[in-house]
Amino acid sequence: MSGQHHPSADILAAYASGVLEPGFGLVVAAHIEGCAQCRRHVASYEAVSGEALREVEAAALDDGALSRVMSRLDSAAPISFTPDRRPFVERLTLKPRKWVAPGVWVAAVDTPHARTNRVYVLSVAPGMPTARHEHSGAEFCTVLKGAYRDELGLFRAGDFAAADHDVNHQPVVQGDEACICLFATEGRLQPQGLLGRLAFAFADV
Ligand SMILES: [Zn+2]
Structure with a gap:
């Protein structure tokens, strides 16, 4: 990478x-x-x-x-x-996957973290649009597999992105394999559309 x-x-x-x-x-x-x-x-x-x-x-x-x-x-x-x-990605201990839409799953990572934060892997299949969303706090992301593009550019395996509450973005998966990312998110996502379902999935993560 x-x-x-x-x-x-x-x-x-x-x-x-x-x-x-x-x-x-x-x-x-x-x-x-x-x-x-x-x-x-x-x-x-x-x-x-x-x-x-x-x-x-x-x-x-x-x-x-x-x-x-x-x-x-x-x-x-x-x-x-x-x-x-x-x-x-294979060395992370993941909790069971939750499918939140066709081609989109999320799994919490079994790792120490602050109770108010979320640490999870999100996999999005090619061609699946992800919903525009905002953050209520900081978010770190490292691409583990595949690639996505958003307003900030192209992010491939190994790339790191940090976002805060000012960012409102809509990543699009690039190429023909699923894009798998590791996230740590502070507070709650402000869900719109698909991410609304994602937020439900996180309710008991
Ligand atoms: Zn670096």
């Missing part, structure tokens, strides 16, 4: 320092796994964090202070994955 659309520097820095909500971190991880450029950025942010830590050490703190900082850093480490050659 080689992406054309990458997370912003702010998102990568937040990921590197472990402060992203875990569901959103998973979506960033899905991009980073296939993107050498973003892996380098994350490594450089982590190196900066290490430098800051050495400065803390030089400040002659009491004996326990550094180990307390270290253990906090350990517990906040970004999600990492053991080497596994299977495609990312």
Whole structure:
């Protein structure tokens, strides 16, 4: 996978320092796994964090202070994955698929996330129009398979998209295979049309 659309520097820095909500971190991880450029950025942010830590050490703190900082850093480490050659989508633990329209299914991802957020995989068959929709909060998306196009351009496997409540978009699947995307969504979608059914499917996700 080689992406054309990458997370912003702010998102990568937040990921590197472990402060992203875990569901959103998973979506960033899905991009980073296939993107050498973003892996380098994350490594450089982590190196900066290490430098800051050495400065803390030089400040002659009491004996326990550094180990307390270290253990906090350990517990906040970004999600990492053991080497596994299977495609990312096959390594996710999905709850049962729910068909929300012909050619369109959604499945929640069994992964830690904030209760108010949703982490899910959405698969849309070629030729299926997706409804224009808005967001009530932030949304991260990484394309796992296939491609879609919207107002922001063409998104292929590995590409990352972040949207907030200002975005009102209508993705269209490109090519002849289903487009499968991993999403983390904050709050509720503002459904219109098809997404209304999607919202029902999410009610117990
Ligand atoms: Zn990237």
